[in-house]
Amino acid sequence: MNASRHPALSATDPELASFVAAEEVLQAQTLRLIPSENYVSAAVLEASGTVLQNKYSEGYPGRRYYEGQQNIDRIEALAVERAKGLFGVDHANVQPYSGSPANLAVYLAFAQPGDTVMGMALPMGGHLTHGWGVSATGSWFRGVQYGVRADTGLIDYDAVREQALAERPRLIFCGGTALPRTIDFAAFASIAQEAGAVLVADVAHIAGLIAGGAHPSPAGHVDVVSTTTHKTLRGPRGAMLMCREEHAKAIDKAVFPGLQGGPHNQTTAGIAVALHEAAQPSFVRYAHAVVANAKALAAALLERGFDLVSGGTDNHLILIDLTGKDVPGKVAAKALDRAGIVVNHNTVPFDPRKPFDPSGIRIGTPSLTSRGLTAEHMPLVADWIARAVDAAAKGDEQALGVIRAEVADLMAAFPAPGLPLS
Ligand SMILES: *Cc1c(COP(=O)(O)O)cnc(C)c1O
Numbered sequence: 001m002n003a004s005r006h007p008a009l010s011a012t013d014p015e016l017a018s019f020v021a022a023e024e025v026l027q028a029q030t031l032r033l034i035p036s037e038n039y040v041s042a043a044v045l046e047a048s049g050t051v052l053q054n055k056y057s058e059g060y061p062g063r064r065y066y067e068g069q070q071n072i073d074r075i076e077a078l079a080v081e082r083a084k085g086l087f088g089v090d091h092a093n094v095q096p097y098s099g100s101p102a103n104l105a106v107y108l109a110f111a112q113p114g115d116t117v118m119g120m121a122l123p124m125g126g127h128l129t130h131g132w133g134v135s136a137t138g139s140w141f142r143g144v145q146y147g148v149r150a151d152t153g154l155i156d157y158d159a160v161r162e163q164a165l166a167e168r169p170r171l172i173f174c175g176g177t178a179l180p181r182t183i184d185f186a187a188f189a190s191i192a193q194e195a196g197a198v199l200v201a202d203v204a205h206i207a208g209l210i211a212g213g214a215h216p217s218p219a220g221h222v223d224v225v226s227t228t229t230h231k232t233l234r235g236p237r238g239a240m241l242m243c244r245e246e247h248a249k250a251i252d253k254a255v256f257p258g259l260q261g262g263p264h265n266q267t268t269a270g271i272a273v274a275l276h277e278a279a280q281p282s283f284v285r286y287a288h289a290v291v292a293n294a295k296a297l298a299a300a301l302l303e304r305g306f307d308l309v310s311g312g313t314d315n316h317l318i319l320i321d322l323t324g325k326d327v328p329g330k331v332a333a334k335a336l337d338r339a340g341i342v343v344n345h346n347t348v349p350f351d352p353r354k355p356f357d358p359s360g361i362r363i364g365t366p367s368l369t370s371r372g373l374t375a376e377h378m379p380l381v382a383d384w385i386a387r388a389v390d391a392a393a394k395g396d397e398q399a400l401g402v403i404r405a406e407v408a409d410l411m412a413a414f415p416a417p418g419l420p421l422s
Helices: 007-012 014-029 042-047 070-087 099-110 157-167 185-195 207-211 245-259 265-278 281-303 329-338 366-370 375-394 397-411
Strands: 091-093 116-120 142-146 171-174 198-202 224-228 239-243 317-321 344-346 360-364
Touching (some): 014 397, 042 265, 070 207, 070 239, 070 265, 091 245, 099 171, 099 198, 099 224, 099 239, 099 245, 142 157, 157 185, 185 198, 207 281, 239 245, 265 281, 281 317, 281 366, 281 375, 329 360, 329 375, 329 397, 375 397
Parallel strands (some): 116 142, 171 198, 198 224
Antiparallel strands (some): 091 239, 224 239, 317 360, 344 360
């Protein structure tokens, strides 16, 4: 460990410091393709590691339960104003600890235990917190699920409408965690209105694309926007809930005191910085580059014989269906990891395999775009993936090692904040 990077940490706790240093090297040398991950800026990294950490601030700016909030109030108010400006909403709450608690706050604000709630099924690309059985949201509420069509891999809005009118859910969630296509918020809005449901757009994955104008905005269409701040939005790990004025009180009450105690002020500061960065022209370019890279990578994978759910992508994410290859998703994901390419195994819609050992891998371009890779690099990335999957099928460990060295070589030319230069 280079002690000068984290001198106090290295002196106090060398064991822990060595783990951090190893993670820095790992992030520097690998090609990180997990679509929910990113690299925060140096400014976000700094803001998230400040003495704001030391302060208790239960309540909201101007209405706190602890004194000494002169600076914290300014920081939170700044984050709120920036969120409202960037996403074009009346109200923003920047306190949820992460995406899952943010969604739980939405249930608390609008539903009673036992109410029917509707969301996309987890194996179809939805999120656990959209009423899936193993989640608290699926055991405390009656979750009903919609999916995608088997032939197109796309949401069938007529089928969703029919189901919503039959089930009359209290809440409808749109958005998900493995959706490679644009979400039609207007279509969901008309369905929710007809069914008398509160509509929630969970844009955790695509918030940065929305901020940068590379995906349509849910603002004006939905009752509540829920998002994490650490995926394409490129902020610290956290979340926000945004809504029209009429729902502001219910949302704020649900987050605090309904669900949480003191907000994580260092995270609020990091969110404020990320929102400032996301309002710059450079972020508009970033968001569009993420999509351009994903489209180029999808095209290069199709050329190499891969089967992609829905046939490609409109956003930052690609779901590779390995059903036609001799390698299940987990085996492929682990082989790619040994080749220095970090992905996750994932179910594909109508997966013939079990959820803990599914047929797909999920990849995305937010991280590699943050490091400066462009569409010209995507054929090379697709080559590496094809070679690694092939090596996994043959059990060729040596080939994986060769790819790992090639990956590290390229990534050394594309640094990211907080990572050691090789
Ligand atoms: C990531 C994600 C979440 C949960 O966020 P955590 O911060 O992991 O709790 C919720 N909804 C969607 C759609 C997500 O992609």
